[in-house]
Amino acid sequence: MMPRILSVGTAVPPYLVKQLEAKKFAHRFFSDSIEQLDRLLTIFEHTGIDTRHLSRPIAWFQEKHTWKEKNDAYIKAACQLGEEAILRCLKPLGMMPNQIDHMIFVSTTGLSTPSIDAHLANRLQMNPKLKRTPIWGLGCAGGVVGLARAAEWSKAFPKANVLLVTVECCSLTFRHEDQSKSNLVATSLFADGAAAVLIRGKKESSHEGNTTAEIVGSMSHLLPDSLDLMGWDVGDEGLQVIFSKQIPSVVQQKIKWIITSFLHEQGLELEGIQHFITHPGGTKVLQAYKDALQIDKKALAGSYEILRKYGNMSSVTVLFVLAEELKHQHAIGSYGLMSALGPGFSAELSLIRWI
Numbered sequence: 001m002m003p004r005i006l007s008v009g010t011a012v013p014p015y016l017v018k019q020l021e022a023k024k025f026a027h028r029f030f031s032d033s034i035e036q037l038d039r040l041l042t043i044f045e046h047t048g049i050d051t052r053h054l055s056r057p058i059a060w061f062q063e064k065h066t067w068k069e070k071n072d073a074y075i076k077a078a079c080q081l082g083e084e085a086i087l088r089c090l091k092p093l094g095m096m097p098n099q100i101d102h103m104i105f106v107s108t109t110g111l112s113t114p115s116i117d118a119h120l121a122n123r124l125q126m127n128p129k130l131k132r133t134p135i136w137g138l139g140c141a142g143g144v145v146g147l148a149r150a151a152e153w154s155k156a157f158p159k160a161n162v163l164l165v166t167v168e169c170c171s172l173t174f175r176h177e178d179q180s181k182s183n184l185v186a187t188s189l190f191a192d193g194a195a196a197v198l199i200r201g202k203k204e205s206s207h208e209g210n211t212t213a214e215i216v217g218s219m220s221h222l223l224p225d226s227l228d229l230m231g232w233d234v235g236d237e238g239l240q241v242i243f244s245k246q247i248p249s250v251v252q253q254k255i256k257w258i259i260t261s262f263l264h265e266q267g268l269e270l271e272g273i274q275h276f277i278t279h280p281g282g283t284k285v286l287q288a289y290k291d292a293l294q295i296d297k298k299a300l301a302g303s304y305e306i307l308r309k310y311g312n313m314s315s316v317t318v319l320f321v322l323a324e325e326l327k328h329q330h331a332i333g334s335y336g337l338m339s340a341l342g343p344g345f346s347a348e349l350s351l352i353r354w355i
Helices: 021-028 056-061 067-093 115-122 139-156 181-189 247-265 282-291 299-311 314-326
Strands: 004-011 015-018 051-052 102-107 133-138 163-168 192-200 213-222 230-235 238-243 273-278 335-342 344-352
Touching: 004 067, 004 314, 021 051, 021 056, 021 181, 051 299, 056 102, 056 273, 067 115, 067 163, 067 192, 067 273, 102 115, 102 139, 102 181, 115 133, 115 163, 133 139, 139 163, 139 192, 139 230, 139 314, 139 335, 139 344, 163 299, 163 314, 181 238, 213 247, 230 247, 230 314, 247 335, 273 282, 273 299, 273 314, 282 299, 299 314, 314 335
Parallel strands: 102 133, 102 163, 273 335
Antiparallel strands: 004 192, 004 213, 015 051, 163 192, 213 344, 230 238, 335 344
16 A cells, blocks of 8 residues: 555744735845846746745844844744644644654754754654654755655555654745845745645554545656755855756756656656646746646646745645645546755655545
8 A cells, every 4th residue: 555645734934924015125125235126126026926924023034133043033933833733734633743653854944953853742742752854955845855755664664653744934044144136036935834744554544534645656856967056055144045047947948857757657647647736936937847848827726826825935835735735626546746846956756646
């Protein structure tokens, strides 16, 4: 039996920011340093984002904060958001946190030792024998990678309750001294959130959800000589985002071949995919997917909708798209393709099937 997704829980911080408000903040912040700012500020309308959630009120970002202050805020927010997402994931199944056997924790927007999963295990009084796998550095690809690692563990230990938890506080990486265009782009996109996914290999009717999908397979594809396309530049003030203008063109050139190669390994053609669960890093990337795969915009409707409501939450975002997809009734045996791109530069894929 293939590993199955039994439940997904999501959480966002309390500070809702409308895109117009974020644009006004950017105008004040960058007005003395970026030429032709008014022209560049149109990016806020072109993101496809209406609202986002931040871990701190927008006024907090008007003041300079040390890396320690920002990282302390990350730890606090990550623990709160992770706990909320876990409880929302387990509640529909009638499960308690101490029933989890293995927790895989994914994040790239802050640092903590002990890792955040240890904090969560203490906060939720989880089993002292809980196995933990913290993963750092995967960026936007982390949600799909974490799901793949959880599925592999479930195959090896089919009776285990495996919990994937992703938490990102992208907004807290904002650098007050960074007047670059990359920081402006990040200000137009980044948001915070968390997601938790429960996966199990062996069927137990007492813990079944209403909608179930199984994870059929996964693939990672690392593009050579592409380390500079996406990531962090670590400086005295913290993590500085790296966004290459080449990302949409790389997607358009490479993604179809990568996806079709993966599907052929699974005995499928691109036409056999009914549902696309794509990380919405931005409208340009989604458009590149659409053009490369020659699919209708409706096929990416879930990704566009999550982007509109929540912005880019890095690794968390694709799991929000998955959560929405699982709310709908799909034909038994229909396939969904999860995909995300991340630092490396890598494409991460997971094939799921409704059962």
